[in-house]
Every structure is written in C-alpha cells, then in structure tokens.
Amino acid sequence: MKPRRFPFKKQLICDLSPVFAAAFNGPLIEGQTQTMTLEDVDFPTLRAFEVWFYKKWVPIRARDRHNSEADKDLAKLWIFAQRVLMAELQNDTMNIFYSTLKDHCNHPNCLIKLRDLAMENGSKNLQKLS
Secondary structure, three states: OEEEEEOOOOOHHHEEEEEEEEEHHOOOOOHHOOOOOOOOHHHHHHHHHHHHHHHHHOOOOOOOOHHHHHOOOOOHHHHHHHOOHHHHHHHHHHHHHHHHHHHOOOOHHHHHHHHHHHHHHHOHHHHHOO
C-alpha cells in the first residue's frame, strides 16, 4: 500500500511538539528530508490529528458509551498525543471521554476510573474530578 502524506507547517508542528521539533531540526534523516514516516500510526488517527492540528477540535465523538470503535479511536489519538508530547491534544481528547462519561454513565465507578486515568497521565482538565 502506498504511504499517505500529511503535510504540516513545520514551525507550527514543531511549536506544538518537542518530539517533532527535535526530529525536524536535528541531524537525523527526518531533519535532512523534512519528512517523517509513522508506520505504526493508522490512517484514522493521523487524519484525526490533522483535523485537530488545523481546526483545534477532535473529529471523533463518542456519543454513546457502547460505541467501542469511537472509544478506540479516541484512545489511539490520546496515545499518539502522548507519544509526541502534545498535552493540549491529550487534554482535548480526555475532555471528550469525560463529557461522554458524564452524560451517559451515572455510575460512580465510571468517573472514578476516568479520574484515576487523568491523574496518572496529568490531564489538567480532568483533575477537577478529584
């Protein structure tokens, strides 16, 4: 399968992520070619990142807690954001998880699990659940 290209403005992506800044401004192949191959990140995750990057909103909406595919997509996006050290994207993704749980899960254990996850990973916007 032919690789898909996602062009990003270098200065913007480097400002948002120290991982991309180091890669594109360093002596390694990414710095020389100004490209990066992310073989282990799937297309929907990169597409969601692209939308967030340019529009500052996460295009994945898990309106129903039984929508495990949307949950998986959100989790993949959060993991990608953690990998490239983009706290703002992590927080935006966790806010969707939180609002979905808040709206669709009244059981205290749901919110406790989400709060614990947020505390472990430093998501500022969810620490208010403590």
